Amino acid sequence: MKFNRMYALSLRHLYLIKGSFPRILDLIYWPTIQIVLWGFISQFFTMHSDYYNNTIGVILSCAILYDFLFRSSISFNMLFLEEIWSRNFTNLFIAPLKVSEIITALTTTALLRTLVGIIPAILLMSPFFGVSLLQMGPPLFLLFLSLYLFGTTLGLLVTSGLLRFGPAFENTAWSSLFLLAPLGCVYYPLSILPEWLQIIAKVLPLVYIFEEARSILINNVVNYSNITSALILNLVYFISAIIIFYIAFAGARKKGTLINVGE
Amino acid sequence: MSETIIEVNNLKKQFKNSLAVNNLNFKITKGTIIGLLGPNGCGKTTTIGMMLGLIKPTSGAVFINGQNIENEKNRTNILEKMNFISPYIELPKKLTVEENLKVYGRMYGINNLKEKIFNLMKELNLLDFKKRKTGELSSGQKNRVSLAKALINDPEILLLDEPTASLDPDVGDYVRTYIENFASRKGKTILLASHNMSEVERLCHEVMMMKNGKIIDKGTSSSLVSKHGRKNLEEVFLKIVRE
Numbered sequence: 398m399k400f401n402r403m404y405a406l407s408l409r410h411l412y413l414i415k416g417s418f419p420r421i422l423d424l425i426y427w428p429t430i431q432i433v434l435w436g437f438i439s440q441f442f443t444m445h446s447d448y449y450n451n452t453i454g455v456i457l458s459c460a461i462l463y464d465f466l467f468r469s470s471i472s473f474n475m476l477f478l479e480e481i482w483s484r485n486f487t488n489l490f491i492a493p494l495k496v497s498e499i500i501t502a503l504t505t506t507a508l509l510r511t512l513v514g515i516i517p518a519i520l521l522m523s524p525f526f527g528v529s530l531l532q533m534g535p536p537l538f539l540l541f542l543s544l545y546l547f548g549t550t551l552g553l554l555v556t557s558g559l560l561r562f563g564p565a566f567e568n569t570a571w572s573s574l575f576l577l578a579p580l581g582c583v584y585y586p587l588s589i590l591p592e593w594l595q596i597i598a599k600v601l602p603l604v605y606i607f608e609e610a611r612s613i614l615i616n617n618v619v620n621y622s623n624i625t626s627a628l629i630l631n632l633v634y635f636i637s638a639i640i641i642f643y644i645a646f647a648g649a650r651k652k653g654t655l656i657n658v659g660e
Numbered sequence: 661m662s663e664t665i666i667e668v669n670n671l672k673k674q675f676k677n678s679l680a681v682n683n684l685n686f687k688i689t690k691g692t693i694i695g696l697l698g699p700n701g702c703g704k705t706t707t708i709g710m711m712l713g714l715i716k717p718t719s720g721a722v723f724i725n726g727q728n729i730e731n732e733k734n735r736t737n738i739l740e741k742m743n744f745i746s747p748y749i750e751l752p753k754k755l756t757v758e759e760n761l762k763v764y765g766r767m768y769g770i771n772n773l774k775e776k777i778f779n780l781m782k783e784l785n786l787l788d789f790k791k792r793k794t795g796e797l798s799s800g801q802k803n804r805v806s807l808a809k810a811l812i813n814d815p816e817i818l819l820l821d822e823p824t825a826s827l828d829p830d831v832g833d834y835v836r837t838y839i840e841n842f843a844s845r846k847g848k849t850i851l852l853a854s855h856n857m858s859e860v861e862r863l864c865h866e867v868m869m870m871k872n873g874k875i876i877d878k879g880t881s882s883s884l885v886s887k888h889g890r891k892n893l894e895e896v897f898l899k900i901v902r903e
Binding site: 401412479485486493652656 | 673732
């Protein structure tokens with residue numbers, strides 16, 4: 398893998414963001430709205446529910462963690478869709494870029510894009526609602542890492558679909574996370590789900606991540622087995638998604654879609 | 661002795677219900693401009709796609725400088741020395757001309773990129789537009805930016821798919837003259853797929869006629885004209901297509 402080629406692909410997207418104030422605004426706008434909305438909902442629950450007493454940060458923290466996951470996945474998809482929308486797709490595949498370089502460049506650029514949106518929202522949490530994610534301590538980094546891996550995994554799977562089936566797969570890019578959110582137990586414990594759904598939910602790393610977040614925030618207990626389970630599952634899914642991306646690329650070459658992907 | 665730079669052996673591409681390319685064989689000598697002519701859907705773009713490694717052949721192989729493009733290790737090395745223009749692909753519209761050239765210059769690992777971009781923009785009369793967004797340019801200006809991008813790596817092999825389609829005669833002539841000078845000055849190999857017969861007659865040393873995925877005739881423009889007893893290449897094209 399060559400750094401200059403990966404940097405060039407990242408640079409293309411950084412120029413795009415840098416050159417458009419509405420794009421920067423769009424990146425920051427939604428996470429901030431999420432924080433404000435969930436912040437007020439959390440305050441309301443704190444005042445009117447015993448369960449949430451003294452736990453104002455739980456819902457708000459889970460909302461920001463979920464938004465980080467959402468942004469990671471959408472950012473990855475967006476970077477790929479931008480190439481299709483701008484009809485630049487073929488230019489990339491006739492450049493001396495390796496598939497591994499494309500994946501690495503998109504993965505790192507998606508992180509930068511996500512951070513541009515999420516950092517202002519995190520900074521707003523403390524002055525507006527008196528909640529700081531940093532109170533979760535070092536495990537917070539591992540939770541973010543897990544969410545980033547899972548977001549990238551979903552991004553890889555959706556872009557594999559775009560490669561293989563073309564822009565018709567675009568709607569899936571937007572809906573993929575909404576399908577998984579109920580099973581991820583973002584705002585409620587796993588025990589709320591019916592037993593048969595719990596079995597499916599346990600196959601997702603999200604359950605372990607959000608159970609762990611609640612464990613730290615409510616009980617002040619760090620359960621490393623949850624963190625380990627999430628990371629192991631994530632690694633398995635991430636590697637599988639990379640393999641699927643390679644298979645989709647080979648399928649696209651066979652089908653001839655790399656030369657005429659467009660709107 | 662003339663050196664073969666592109667060798668296409670028994671190349672075949674079968675899509676679901678259609679045979680796009682049917683057992684294609686040809687060699688291209690280094691430093692020549694070869695025209696690839698044929699009606700829409702005859703397999704020109706599929707052939708170019710396989711030469712660029714964008715489409716996997718059903719069977720057969722494409723060798724560039726003796727290396728099979730299907731070999732993943734060769735692919736990046738080969739693509740560093742090739743480039744492609746088509747009216748059906750564009751550069752990111754929201755990036756400025758200069759930004760687009762910087763991105764692709766880095767992607768191709770070009771040394772002295774600033775100087776290279778300046779020279780290309782000067783040669784192609786793009787200096788006045790360097791800070792303009794590519795999407796804001798006229799189609800003639802965009803075409804010159806695409807040409808600059810295709811020349812950023814000083815390619816040994818340039819594949820041109822209808823490079824002057826939808827351009828007005830003045831800009832079309834400018835592009836043709838530029839390609840002509842570029843090829844003669846630097847001894848580059850060019851494969852030109854076009855529907856503009858006068859363009860092909862003017863630029864190409866040799867012409868390959870494709871129909872139904874096969875090369876059905878080839879030779880210099882003048883030899884094809886006299887062989888088929890027609891006045892010009894356009895009439896030869898019409899005769900072959902309608903037969």
